[in-house]
Amino acid sequence: MKTTRRDFLKVAGVTALGMAAGAGSALANSKGAYLPHYEHMAPGHQHLTAKRWGMVIDTRAFHGEEDFAPLIEACHKEHNVPHLPGKQEVKWLWTDSFHASFPHNHQEFLAERVHHSRYLLLCNHCDNPPCVRVCPTKATFKREDGIVMMDMHRCIGCRFCMAGCPYGSRSFNFQDPRPFIAEENPVYPTRMKGVVEKCTFCTERLAEGKMPACVEASEGKIVFGDLGDPDSEIRHILAENFTLRRKPDLGTSPSVFYII
Amino acid sequence: MLEKALNGNKYYWWWIGLLLACIAVGAYNYVLQFQHGLQLTNMSRDVSWGFYVAQLTYLVGVAASGVMLVLPYYLHDYKKFGNLVVFGEFMAIGAIIMCLLFVIVDLGQPKRLMNVVLHPTPNSVLFWDMIVLNGYMFLNIIVGWASLEAQKKGVPYAKWVKILAIVSVPFAFSIHTVTAFLYAGIPARHFWLTAIMAARFLASAFCAGPAIMLLLLFIVEKVAKFELGEYAVKMLARIITYAMIFNVFFFGLELFTAFYSQIPGHMHSIVYLFAGLEDPATGQHLGVMVPYFWTAAFLALLSLALLIPSTTRNCKPVLIFALLILIAATWIDKGMGLVVAGFIPNMFEGVTEYMPSSTELFISLGIYAIGALVVTVLWKIAVSVKKAAA
Known part of the structure; x- marks a missing residue:
């Protein structure tokens, strides 16, 4: 398959959009608007952890x-x-x-x-x-x-x-x-x-x-x-x-x- | 071919009407259960599976009707089953539809049923049971329908039909094996934790499935004036007899291991079935299953006594009686006996008993009526096509 300049630009555009969206959601987190599920599971400073x-x-x-x-x-x-x-x-x-x-x-x-x-x-x-x-x-x-x-x-x-x-x-x-x-x-x-x-x-x-x-x-x-x-x-x-x-x-x- | 099911006499339509009425009763009770939850059943924290799962277990066996005809016909070229094979396959379809419905009505959250597909979990036996039950059902639909259509057109069935029919043989064995594994792999339920469970499932399936089919075929022979073929009937009766011998023998093996070893856990559930058990907390002696299980044991042995000698087996009225009691015996043993006794005693060696509630019985009636409707319609089509072809 040949990658044309047009294809490359398409992929690049979508990637840039995705990154912007990611940055946006990170910003939202800092305001406490949305907390993704894994945040609850990541060890915080108070979180008690164990091997078993x-x-x-x-x-x-x-x-x-x-x-x-x-x-x-x-x-x-x-x-x-x-x-x-x-x-x-x-x-x-x-x-x-x-x-x-x-x-x-x-x-x-x-x-x-x-x-x-x-x-x-x-x-x-x-x-x-x-x-x-x-x-x-x-x-x-x-x-x-x-x-x-x-x-x-x-x-x-x-x-x-x-x-x-x-x-x-x-x-x-x-x-x-x-x-x-x-x-x-x-x-x-x-x-x-x-x-x-x-x-x-x-x-x-x-x-x-x-x-x-x-x-x-x-x-x-x-x-x-x-x-x-x-x-x-x-x-x-x-x-x-x-x-x-x-x-x-x-x-x-x-x-x-x-x-x- | 479906239009052939729309053409029947008044008895046919009365029968269809009766089935539809039973389905309506079941549907109404299911709506109630759906709204109020499984509190309408008599299941409990201790006996967490009951009548529904017992019917699933039994009807998986009934689906063996297909393979007991397919195997001799397609694999061994036993031509005398040629006229009957499609009946076995169509009855298997009805049985599997009932199995799947019994699973669904047993679920606490039926709306989430598709989670089994959305989150496939190969370490769960239930996941594999879903695959083999659906696989066997679709194989029977395709093979049964295609071979019947070939007969209607007066041409031999296509080669791929035979290939799929042969594929359906290991699938049939797998539905019994995998369903047995639902029970046989659970660590703390002594009654189920036995290597011979899958073999028992196969033996009881290969007698109960063909027995129900043969009785229904006798009805078809009478009401539709459809010739079954003397040799085919004799052969089926012989298959049923051998399978029932194995079934009873395997149960005897369980009795020996439990009572010669004298290990309490191995004996408890069997003692509960035959004599009842004392609940240590209350001191009460509980044994609601005892009369049923003795009946099953007696009928099983009587059916063998009538089926083994060829003189009684070849006498049609005796054969019909023997098949009826065989079905009753295996239904009690493999249904309620197997499922409920697995939960008694409970994990604390206490005894909580179980008998189905009216809701459970009405919903089950509805499901059996759906199965009977499916089999009636499919068999009606098969009889019409075969008579037209003859």
């Missing part, structure tokens, strides 16, 4: 539902999680018995304290997440920092991820959740009916330099940090304490650890 976010829950420090309640309330309030009774409920953070939480750790003659305790349950943000593997639209995906996220605008509501999750961490909006939010947090989006949701390790708070809501409310009973950094506080705690993960034999490699 993880959580250690010190189950010894929780003595009953009253110890868990502030954490669950903080999470569900922050994220506009609806309060729906019954088997079509939506929950991000909740508790259950040892037997229900660790079904692959059936112990005969379990220590009384362990047997009667409740355990905090949430998305495990697996290093090898089956939910991400099965999702047909990439509506659920794993971020660079290990957090398993949901794009609720892309989710088609097929619920394959709910079948795929070994931890029952996912909830489906069987109905419009908005009438069931007692007090709406205007900073965080509400969901529509027909999409799946779950804990996000508070990505929106990490972006502002804050710890996840449950970690903050736990007053030190939960430690959140970088599993990928051998010198992090969380790695020191893991080195010093015996911990369990839920169903480790499935190869999903959960990022939530429990000190028993």
Whole structure:
């Protein structure tokens, strides 16, 4: 193909136009008129970052539902999680018995304290997440920092991820959740009916330099940090304490650890 | 050729009218579900797939009606199926249309359906299921229509028709395999996590699909005075018998592995189906599926007892009865049994039960009526063309 002078001028003209448009949008950003999506993800000065976010829950420090309640309330309030009774409920953070939480750790003659305790349950943000593997639209995906996220605008509501999750961490909006939010947090989006949701390790708070809501409310009973950094506080705690993960034999490699 | 579907007696039009009425009932209920969401179903956080996905699973098998005739006819040149092949292909079209509709009504956000195409995700089995189901459907539409048109014009079908028919054989195997992989690759569902799942899907498909087709062909033989051919019927009955033997045998293999190994996770769902399970939180014994599953087990064995001896198999009334109970047994086993028991016990070893709601049943009725309408129209055309050609 021969490049004529006319073709060259055409390409040059279009390129110049594009550059002008780019400069224009950059100008608009400086005025705060439009913030492209990636701006939220680029590490700002307050943005907390990690190679792989993880959580250690010190189950010894929780003595009953009253110890868990502030954490669950903080999470569900922050994220506009609806309060729906019954088997079509939506929950991000909740508790259950040892037997229900660790079904692959059936112990005969379990220590009384362990047997009667409740355990905090949430998305495990697996290093090898089956939910991400099965999702047909990439509506659920794993971020660079290990957090398993949901794009609720892309989710088609097929619920394959709910079948795929070994931890029952996912909830489906069987109905419009908005009438069931007692007090709406205007900073965080509400969901529509027909999409799946779950804990996000508070990505929106990490972006502002804050710890996840449950970690903050736990007053030190939960430690959140970088599993990928051998010198992090969380790695020191893991080195010093015996911990369990839920169903480790499935190869999903959960990022939530429990000190028993 | 479509005009041939517009020419029928009053029974034909009554039947079409009945189907349209059922479709209207289903459509009305779907509008309600669309507005209010899946809260109108009895699905839950624990049992997140139910009757719709169970029908999808079963009807993928029914689509095997096509390949069980195409394979002997085009690949082995088994001429006696020549007159019936197009019926198998046309029934497969109806079955796949129902499959796709059952996927759509199960979606929480059906308007976003095209996201599966806009954001193709090869690591998801659902993506591949979409490809093979649509591929198999279009192959059957093209091959069925082209071969029928050739017959209408009194010429042999073109060579490319045979090539596409042969291509449709691996596609047919893939729709069962890939649909089985929806289940067999999920880490924490013991009931589904079994290497023999795809083989079970193939076996149950190759008996249930041809069984439904043969029953429908008997109806066509009666109402349209259309000769099926004695040898073809005998051969189909034999294929169904062998496939059902494999189907029951494979289920027996599951029972052995679970109960000889005594690994609790492997046994739980099967125990739930046959005896029910206790919910640890409430102490309640729950087993709503138990009578259905025992019925399925009994009917499956009875159908084999009637199908294996050639004396009973070759007796038409007995054959019809055996096919009916075979269809009932496989429908319970591969539909609700397989899908719902996979969710019981749940991920916390608790028990949440499931039975479909009236909304789910009415919508399903509508979809079955759409499938029946598609098959009726296509078969009507096929019978008219074949009778004119004869």
